[in-house]
Amino acid sequence: MTADRNPRRLADALQAIPGVSTVVERNGALWVDAPLLEVEAMAAAMAELGIRLGTVTAIPHAEDAESTVIYHYIDEHRVINVKTCTRNGALASLAPTVRAASWAEREIRDLFAVEFPGHPNPVPLIRPEGIDTATLRAAMCRPAEVARKPASPLASPLAAKPARS
Amino acid sequence: MPYSFPLGPYHPALEEPFKVKVQCRGEVIDSATVEVGFSFRGIELLAQKRNWVEVITLIERVCGICSNTHAMTFCMAAETIAGIEVPKRAAHIRTIIAELERLHSHLLWAGVGAEDIGFHSLFMEVFTLRELVMDTLEAISGNRVNYGMNCIGGVLRDIPDPKRYLPALDTLSKGLAEIVIPTFTENPTALARTRGVGRLTREQAVEWAVVGPVARASGLDIDVRKDQPYLSYADLGFESVVRPEGDVLARVVVRALEMVESIRLIREALQSLPAGPLRATQGLPEIPAGEATIRTEAPRGEAFYYVASEGGATPARVKIRTPSFVNIPAIEAMVVGQPLADLSIIQASVDPCISCTDR
Numbered sequence: 001m002t003a004d005r006n007p008r009r010l011a012d013a014l015q016a017i018p019g020v021s022t023v024v025e026r027n028g029a030l031w032v033d034a035p036l037l038e039v040e041a042m043a044a045a046m047a048e049l050g051i052r053l054g055t056v057t058a059i060p061h062a063e064d065a066e067s068t069v070i071y072h073y074i075d076e077h078r079v080i081n082v083k084t085c086t087r088n089g090a091l092a093s094l095a096p097t098v099r100a101a102s103w104a105e106r107e108i109r110d111l112f113a114v115e116f117p118g119h120p121n122p123v124p125l126i127r128p129e130g131i132d133t134a135t136l137r138a139a140m141c142r143p144a145e146v147a148r149k150p151a152s153p154l155a156s157p158l159a160a161k162p163a164r165s
Numbered sequence: 166m167p168y169s170f171p172l173g174p175y176h177p178a179l180e181e182p183f184k185v186k187v188q189c190r191g192e193v194i195d196s197a198t199v200e201v202g203f204s205f206r207g208i209e210l211l212a213q214k215r216n217w218v219e220v221i222t223l224i225e226r227v228c229g230i231c232s233n234t235h236a237m238t239f240c241m242a243a244e245t246i247a248g249i250e251v252p253k254r255a256a257h258i259r260t261i262i263a264e265l266e267r268l269h270s271h272l273l274w275a276g277v278g279a280e281d282i283g284f285h286s287l288f289m290e291v292f293t294l295r296e297l298v299m300d301t302l303e304a305i306s307g308n309r310v311n312y313g314m315n316c317i318g319g320v321l322r323d324i325p326d327p328k329r330y331l332p333a334l335d336t337l338s339k340g341l342a343e344i345v346i347p348t349f350t351e352n353p354t355a356l357a358r359t360r361g362v363g364r365l366t367r368e369q370a371v372e373w374a375v376v377g378p379v380a381r382a383s384g385l386d387i388d389v390r391k392d393q394p395y396l397s398y399a400d401l402g403f404e405s406v407v408r409p410e411g412d413v414l415a416r417v418v419v420r421a422l423e424m425v426e427s428i429r430l431i432r433e434a435l436q437s438l439p440a441g442p443l444r445a446t447q448g449l450p451e452i453p454a455g456e457a458t459i460r461t462e463a464p465r466g467e468a469f470y471y472v473a474s475e476g477g478a479t480p481a482r483v484k485i486r487t488p489s490f491v492n493i494p495a496i497e498a499m500v501v502g503q504p505l506a507d508l509s510i511i512q513a514s515v516d517p518c519i520s521c522t523d524r
Contacts, residue, residue: 054374054469077392081471087207100373102376126523136207140213148421
């Protein structure tokens with residue numbers, strides 16, 4: 001809550017995080033590309049800057065491919081999106097030091113089977129006990145397209161009328 | 166001897182399913198664990214199977230209380246990707262609906278809170294006032310829950326006679342000033358159940374990364390309307406309400422004073438509604454490839470959306486982080502050392518929205 005408001009200094013601090021390749025401003029937010037991001041180093045740097053973690057987004061690509069993971073940080077005046085990808089389907093957990101990461105990581109594990117080794121309480125958040133992880137992974141990996149709507153015989157005047165008995 | 170007590174998922178205090186499992190020693194709570202996920206609907210996946218217009222209807226159903234916030238935030242994300250600037254009149258109308266939604270949400274909370282402390286007559290007073298807000302929303306949009314006001318590029322409905330709604334605002338101001346606020350802040354029964362109860366210190370608020378009235382009641386002056394103004398908030402001016410105490414009473418006071426500020430914003434927006442079009446675009450929107458993150462201040466705090474487009478007919482990814490998703494876990498910190506009898510009002514003081522959280 002004491003974030004540095006100087007955009008130049010902030011960009012320099014982000015660029016210094018191990019694994020960060022580029023920092024650009026786009027659509028009113030900062031986008032940090034870091035395929036080989038050291039997530040614990042990022043968490044330490046953000047804590048030092050006084051910037052809170054808003055949430056984490058996972059984007060699965062194919063059932064057995066790596067997933068994109070975006071850490072959304074908020075300094076109250078702008079959003080800082082740090083984009084990385086999983087390694088062997090996993091990323092180190094931030095939850096031991098960042099409370100706000102705990103539920104976000106548990107949800108991502110439930111829905112997309114991304115593992116967060118080191119999570120202090122890796123129990124299901126969204127899925128019921130006994131259901132496997134990756135609840136949405138296969139469905140979300142399919143190309144985005146408009147789903148066919150269920151057809152109702154009442155929806156069209158041309159639909160065949162049921163035979164009278 | 167320590168024992169465990171499960172509150173929920175079928176809840177005596179709220180009509181949505183979530184569970185707070187507490188460990189007690191005598192009448193005092195030692196620790197708590199919150200469980201959610203009982204109303205998961207997979208809305209983020211469904212959003213990838215609808216076109217950009219259908220998704221607005223879907224997203225509006227993330228929450229039955231702050232429905233407008235979700236549809237509006239999604240539209241703002243799509244507009245940011247497409248570089249669409251919403252007309253000033255549409256921005257004003259969005260602001261009016263957003264603040265009316267905050268009013269009805271805070272009044273709903275005040276009623277539920279009154280009921281939770283056994284103050285039924287206060288519940289009735291609060292809900293009588295809330296009906297004024299619901300009637301206003303219905304008169305503008307035709308609906309009481311999902312208003313269907315937003316489209317990508319602006320709004321679907323006008324407010325042709327804005328001065329018509331000013332008398333309702335006067336009645337609301339009077340009711341808040343003469344009944345709701347004094348009762349919550351001066352009545353011995355209400356104070357006995359809220360003052361010093363369920364405290365979350367400023368340091369804990371930072372640690373748990375809470376947002377909205379919960380954060381502001383713990384001394385954190387964060388509000389998206391002030392920190393990163395959107396819609397017409399910069400034009401109308403905005404002052405956040407902050408209290409340092411961090412207890413249930415502070416959360417009540419923050420919401421009560423926010424209602425006063427909401428009424429001022431609505432009144433000024435109605436009186437200064439600029440002329441002009443309602444939409445920047447016509448027909449089906451084309452959203453190019455791109456991605457955007459948008460924050461808005463929902464009644465419960467910061468709503469966060471990440472939306473990605475690949476230039477197709479549907480969004481490629483819609484990530485929704487509701488304020489309750491970050492506020493609910495903090496109940497675990499608020500209840501430690503508190504009497505079991507206060508568990509109900511403490512968890513209600515967060516104003517948890519479970520269908521938002523589960524999506």
